[in-house]
Amino acid sequence: MTSTIRNTDVKQKDAEHAVVVAVTTRAVFESGADDGDGLHGMGVAFPLLQALQRVNKRLLEENPAESLLFDVVLITTDSQQQQQSSSITSSTRHYGLEVGRFCFSSQEDFIESLLKNDVQLFLSTDRNEALQASQKGVLSAVLDQQVAPSEQLRVMLCGDAVVRPDTGPVPESQQAAQSFSARLGSMRRRFGMLDSPLSIVLVTSSGGRESCSVALRTLRSRGLSVDEAYSLAGAPRSPILSVLRPHFLLSDGVID
Missing domain, CATH: 3.40.50 (Rossmann fold)
Known part of the structure; x- marks a missing residue:
């Protein structure tokens, strides 16, 4: 109930x-x-x-x-x-x-x-x-970490799921991620490059620069441009998370 x-x-x-x-x-x-x-x-x-x-x-x-x-x-x-x-x-x-x-x-x-x-x-x-x-x-x-108060809403996107090859119909969770990304992109475009209350960061854990570039192009095609992008090329993600400390991390319909 x-x-x-x-x-x-x-x-x-x-x-x-x-x-x-x-x-x-x-x-x-x-x-x-x-x-x-x-x-x-x-x-x-x-x-x-x-x-x-x-x-x-x-x-x-x-x-x-x-x-x-x-x-x-x-x-x-x-x-x-x-x-x-x-x-x-x-x-x-x-x-x-x-x-x-x-x-x-x-x-x-x-x-x-x-x-x-x-x-x-x-x-x-x-x-x-x-x-x-x-x-x-x-x-x-x-949500698994305490984030210090910040003037910005910091959202981190995991790009590895974005560049996965299509193997069939897009699952509902991935459709939801794409829809949310588009809405987030529309919000971000309301502000200029500087002094924005919303910051979007892309991180790819594997695949090197090319995978990161593909993820960037894919997100842009959905109406979402990011403020920062990082290609970890297999390096652990925890160090950059500890530095950037996003409010939450999103994968493309996959719990991370």
Whole structure:
């Protein structure tokens, strides 16, 4: 059973044009409210939500009628946190997070919640949840590191999946990745080369410069240009991740 509650504290986004991002409550807030004020501590996804808000703010500064905005859905599947719904909404209000909807769902029905809310990107600290969502065609990524507050939303794309040869019909998860990439590219084009609140980085782990070039051309054909590109040519990815510290890493429909 699922239920969705609109947050009346924030202006609702245009459902037809918004980019809907669902984040699990356990990623945004630490488990258990503090005894003193009933507020939850900040979780691993907290800087991400702040960065999404900065992108929205800048988009609206450029064009007050802009409808291509991030629409954040906070999804709660943890039974203990569901019993703390009032403290979750209070914490969201306290920290000034622009969450458009609160979705409460059982672990068995959370995929249904994602589909009902037209989620285009699902972010969780639970790899199994992300994998389940990806298998149902919802683009997903795992949040597994604390990212320091930044003026930019930093998105890293794994280019290796982009250059894989087509072996048949494009799976739903890959279609979702391509669609999201195009929307992300449209957002990025709203800003200039300098002082952008959104930075997109491409990394290819294997294949050398040629594979990186193919991935760049493929992404551009989908309407997405990147700010930086790195060809690791077989080198481990962890060192560059520790330097760039993206808010999340996306593969082409594949959980990384």
